[in-house]
Amino acid sequence: xxxxxxxxxxxxxxxxxxxxxxxxxxxxxxxxxxxxxxxxxxxxxxxxxxxxxxxxxxxxxxxxxxxxxxxxxxxxxxxxxxxxxxxxxxxxxxxxxxxxxxxxxxxxxxxxxxxxxxxxxxxxxxxxxxxxxxxxxxxxxxxxxxxxxxxxxxxxxxxxxxxxxxxxxxxxxxxxxxxxxxxxxxxxxxxxxxxxxxxxxxxxxxxxxxxxxxxxxxxxxxxxxxxxxxxxxxxxxxxxxxxxxxxxxxxxxxxxxxxxxxxxxxxxxxxxxxxxxxxxxxxxxxxxxxxxxxxxxxxxxxx
Numbered sequence: 001x002x003x004x005x006x007x008x009x010x011x012x013x014x015x016x017x018x019x020x021x022x023x024x025x026x027x028x029x030x031x032x033x034x035x036x037x038x039x040x041x042x043x044x045x046x047x048x049x050x051x052x053x054x055x056x057x058x059x060x061x062x063x064x065x066x067x068x069x070x071x072x073x074x075x076x077x078x079x080x081x082x083x084x085x086x087x088x089x090x091x092x093x094x095x096x097x098x099x100x101x102x103x104x105x106x107x108x109x110x111x112x113x114x115x116x117x118x119x120x121x122x123x124x125x126x127x128x129x130x131x132x133x134x135x136x137x138x139x140x141x142x143x144x145x146x147x148x149x150x151x152x153x154x155x156x157x158x159x160x161x162x163x164x165x166x167x168x169x170x171x172x173x174x175x176x177x178x179x180x181x182x183x184x185x186x187x188x189x190x191x192x193x194x195x196x197x198x199x200x201x202x203x204x205x206x207x208x209x210x211x212x213x214x215x216x217x218x219x220x221x222x223x224x225x226x227x228x229x230x231x232x233x234x235x236x237x238x239x240x241x242x243x244x245x246x247x248x249x250x251x252x253x254x255x256x257x258x259x260x261x262x263x264x265x266x267x268x269x270x271x272x273x274x275x276x277x278x279x280x281x282x283x284x285x286x287x288x289x290x291x292x293x294x295x296x297x298x299x300x301x302x303x
Contacts, residue, residue, distance in 0.1 A: 041053075041054070041281060042277075042278050042279070042280065042281050042282065043277040043278055043280050043281065044280065044281050045273070045274075045280055045281075045284065047088065047281060047284050047285050047288070050281060051085075051088065051089040054081065054085050054089070055085070057081065058078065058081050058082060058085065061074050061077050061078050061081065062078065065078065065122075069125070070129055072126055072129055075122050075123070075125050075126035075129075075156070076122075076123075076126055076155055076156055076159065078118075078119065078122035079119045079120070079122040079123035079126060079156065079159040079160060079163060080119070080155070080159045081119075082115045082116070082118050082119035082122070082163070083115075083116060083119040083159055083162050083163040083166065085115060086111075086112040086113075086115035086116050086119070086163075086166065087112070087166065088285045090108050090109070090111050090112035090115060091108070091109060091112040091166070091170070092285070092288075092289055093108060094106075094108035094109045094112065095292075096292055109170050112166075112170060113167050113170045113171060116163045116164070116166045116167035116170070117163070117164075117167050119159065119160075119163035120160055120163040120164045120167060123156050123159050123160025123163060123164075124138075124160060126153075126156040126160075127149065127153060127156050127157070127160060131148065131149075138183055138186065138187075139183065142182050142183050142185070142186030142187075143186050145186065146186045146187060146189075146190035147190075149190055149194070150194060151194050151195050154191050154194055154195040154198050155198070155199075157187050157188070157190055157191040157194075158187075158188070158191045158198060158199070158202060158203060158206070160187055161184050161187035161188040161191065161206070162188075162206055164180060164183065164184045164187070165181075165184045165188070165206070165210060168180060168181060168184065169213075181213070181215065182215075184210075185214065188203060188206060188207065188210065191203050192204070192207070196231070196235075197235050200235050200236040200237075200239075200240060200279075201231060201232035201233075201234070201235030201236050201240075201243070204228040204229070204231045204232035204235065204243070205228070205232045205240075205242050205243050205246055207224075207225070207228040208225045208228045208229050208232065208243060208246040208247050208250055208251075209225075209246050209249070209250045211224040211225045211228065211250075212225065212250060212254070222250075222251045222254065222255070225247065225250055225251050226247070226251065229243050229246070229247040229251075236279075238271075239271065239275060239276045239279055240271070240279055240282065240283065240286075241268035241269075241271050241282075241283045241286040241287050241290065242282065242283075242286050244264045244265070244267050244268040244290075245264070245265065245268050245286050245289055245290050245293070247264060248260070248261045248264035248265050248268075248290075248293070249293070252264060253300060256301055256302060258297065258301045261293075261297075261300075261301075262294065262297065265290040265293055265294050266294075268286065268287060268290045269287055269290050269291065271283055271287070273287070
């Protein structure tokens, strides 16, 4: 090959590498920006508007992950985004719709379960970035597998556990998935151990609902839920409606304590969504559930 042809070939190669590098840089920059969009959605005052916008954002995140599968921020955004979308805009509407249309409610729950599992898979990928073979190790020895996970990965621990646990709750007819419960416990217990204050007590809020289904734990499960409830309220300074509704549905309803159930839900509705903008969307979504639950008092309580 002539010297000129070698020079042209080298230039073409450098140009290709440069474009590839620019593409990767662009993907990373867009990915970093998208990974931070949760704060924008969190302060929105229109849950329906957010529900219509989120699917596009989630698909964009997946498109960017196809270009850069190891982008930690995008993996976390996918895990948290699919989990929250499944709960707020699929599972909760399914509960509200069930009395009128069981088939549509069932279809929504099926979609929610698939979204939860997709979120779980993204979370596991994120946790595996620095720990090759993490999922296999988790299945082999859950408690040992999570021992090396530190504070930096608590968000991934939480959202992976939340997605997985939610999928299990919607899959009681799937023994293989239900058998994964010890893995969920290992993830959420490690998150609690490393950073109990994550997201103003989110781990404790999760455990309010989870404790009654924990296998082999000592003591009264509702007492464990109560302790998590009290701690969640402390860490959120009473500004989040989530712990109140979770405790009402998990403990007061199970004990058929109508008075406590109603009081907890009314406390949730008294929270001003505008008092803390970063909690606004979450509170509006949970308060909607509180109103729906209050409308069903005579159905939920046997008396």
